[in-house]
Structure formats: structure tokens, C-alpha cells
Ligand SMILES: C=C1C[C@]23C[C@@]1(O)CC[C@H]2[C@@]12CCC[C@@](C)(C(=O)O1)[C@H]2[C@@H]3C(=O)O
Ligand SMILES: O=C(O)CCC(=O)C(=O)O
């Protein structure tokens with residue numbers, strides 16, 4: 457006979473009145489393993505937050521540069537993404553997660569591709585289960601899932617998704633130029649990115665993750681999305697009007713990023729940490745859950761170049777006193793390592809005795 461824990465399906469979490477054991481006691485698990493021991497005991501967040509930067513500010517490069525170096529994250533206003541598109545992608549996500557569990561499971565991700573419904577990819581690295589469900593769009597296979605989810609309306613929903621991806625790609629490129637500028641380099645200094653840009657091809661591949669955190673009977677003892685860094689160049693997050701995202705900084709502890717209407721959160725990923733030769737941190741972040749309100753977030757994860765393109769620290773950021781800290785690696789190989797050793801992935805490709 458299956459145990460109660462085995463019968464719990466992530467598609468029905470919102471209907472549970474008590475928190476099952478398999479979802480509790482996060483403090484004592486590997487959830488905070490990415491953090492130094494002193495911080496693992498403080499579960500609350502301090503009063504401080506990452507800066508909101510107006511992209512039309514004349515000082516934008518300096519502001520973004522400082523935020524990246526300090527936090528590895530910032531928020532952006534005046535980003536050019538219409539409120540209608542943000543509302544549309546949020547309502548697409550709500551429609552999806554409101555469906556009966558069986559219907560969502562029909563769109564579960566499978567061996568055929570990463571795209572589809574299910575738990576976060578980081579789940580196997582944690583003993584406890586996360587209080588969330590999600591849908592990943594990482595390849596064209598998502599269209600088949602959309603057809604099964606919305607037999608009559610899939611064209612409309614695929615259209616919203618395409619528009620969202622297009623707009624996010626443009627915004628990500630703009631942010632990359634700005635961030636590189638703050639380090640005194642340009643896209644031309646990254647060979648693969650320059651080549652792709654010149655040929656009119658997209659610079660880096662993107663994935664979307666729709667996250668849903670249902671209301672939770674005991675939010676303090678649960679975790680929506682456990683502490684992690686994204687593997688990306690950068691991630692652009694649209695959080696709905698309910699807070700839950702927290703970013704971690706050694707000096708500050710966990711800091712809640714309160715949602716500001718129309719403002720997007722940007723966090724730097726592992727790949728940019730490699731490109732910047734360790735100058736920009738890939739920020740550790742997590743999502744907490746709520747007793748009274750469910751929460752949706754939409755992450756655009758801007759990944760690396762496809763194929764056998766080698767990602768390596770930007771040569772202009774390397775010198776006699778700052779030797780290359782990481783070996784070259786393809787995006788595919790980095791993802792493989794990440795999903796073998798998780799938070800040790802950057803250490804696994806670090807050059808032990810860097811010399812120049
Ligand atoms: C391209 C990718 C980044 C991602 C793993 C994936 O193959 C597709 C899902 C992405 C995501 C979204 C939620 C957080 C995250 C850590 C996860 O579990 O799946 C990221 C992954 C990542 O950045 O490594
Ligand atoms: O839901 C959130 O606030 C965080 C989501 C996130 O970190 C991710 O999708 O990578």
C-alpha cells in the first residue's frame with residue numbers, strides 16, 4: 457500500500473490542510489547547503505532590498521555595475537515590456553496551474569525533452585519536497601504540451617509565449633551590453649556572442665520556467681523553491697503581486713525582494729560568473745511560500761550558446777594578477793555537471809592553481 461507521502465501530487469498542493477512530513481523541516485536538510493554554516497540557522501529575512509534601476513537613467517551602466525558586483529541582482533523599471541504582455545503571461549500561467557492535476561500531468565516533461573510540467577530540475581538534490589509546481593519551456597516540444605492542455609486555444613497561448621520569449625531576448629541583450637559596459641568590455645570581446653550577433657542569430661538560448669506556489673498551511677516550515685543559483689548568463693523574473701523571492705548575500709543574510717508592479721527582477725547566473733572571471737557573483741536565491749495567497753512567477757533563463765561553443769572567461773578580464781579562474785566549457789557540459797554535483801558545479805571547473 458502506498459504511504460500518504462507517496463500519494464501527494466504537486467498538482468493538488470493548494471487543497472492540503474496540513475503540511476505532510478515530506479515537505480517539512482527544511483532547516484535541517486541540504487536546502488541551505490550552498491550557504492556558509494552561520495547563515496543556515498537564520499531563516500528569516502532582513503529589512504533591505506536590491507535596487508530598482510530605471511533603464512532610462514543616464515547613469516544606468518554604473519548603477520547596474522554596482523548592483524551586479526554587490527548583489528549579483530537588481531530590479532528594472534522602464535524596461536520596455538508592456539504591462540499587457542506581463543498580464544497575458546501571468547494569466548496563461550494561472551489558467552495552466554488552475555487545471556485539474558491529471559490534465560497537468562498529461563503535459564509532464566518526459567525523456568523527449570526538458571519542456572513540460574513538473575517539479576523543479578533541482579529537486580533530486582534535496583531530501584524534502586518543495587511546495588511548488590511548474591512548467592518549463594526549453595525546446596519546441598512545449599507546443600505539443602500546449603496542444604494537449606488547450607486543444608482549442610493553443611494558438612493563442614503559443615502566440616503569447618513566442619512574443620514573451622522575443623521581448624525577453626531583446627531585453628536580455630540590452631542588459632548584457634550594459635553589464636559588460638560596466639566591466640569595461642563589450643559583446644565584441646566575447647567571440648561567440650559577437651559572431652552570433654553579427655550573423656543576426658540569437659545570442660544564447662533561452663528557457664522559460666512558469667512557477668506556481670500554492671497557499672501553504674505552514675509556510676514557515678515549507679520551501680517553495682530551494683536555495684540555488686541559476687546556470688544562466690542572466691535570468692529575468694516577473695513575480696506576480698505576491699512576494700516570496702529572497703536573495704542571499706553573506707553580509708545581509710536572506711533579503712526579500714518585495715514585488716513592485718511592472719518591475720522585473722534580474723539575477724546573474726553561473727555562466728556570467730564564468731565570463732566575468734568571478735567578478736560578478738551568481739546570486740543564491742530561493743522562493744518562500746504564503747499562508748493566504750498563492751503566487752506565480754515567470755523566469756526567463758538566458759542560457760549559453762548551443763553546440764560545441766566553448767564558454768570561457770573574457771580575455772580582457774584576465775591578466776598577470778588576475779589569471780583565468782575557470783576552464784573552458786560548453787553550455788551543455790556545464791548543465792550536465794550542474795545536475796551531477798549541483799552547488800559544486802563552479803568548483804568542479806575551477807582551475808586549482810591559476811597562472812598566466
Ligand atoms: C536551461 C535550464 C536552466 C534550468 C535547467 C534548464 O535545463 C531548464 C530549467 C531551468 C530551471 C528553472 C528553475 C530554477 C532552475 C535552477 C531549475 O531547477 O530549473 C533552473 C535551471 C538552471 O538554471 O540550472
Ligand atoms: O519564484 C521565484 O521568485 C524564483 C524563481 C526562480 O528562482 C527560478 O525560476 O529560477
Ligand SMILES: [Fe+2]
Nearest residue numbers: 684685686741
Ligand atoms: Fe532561480
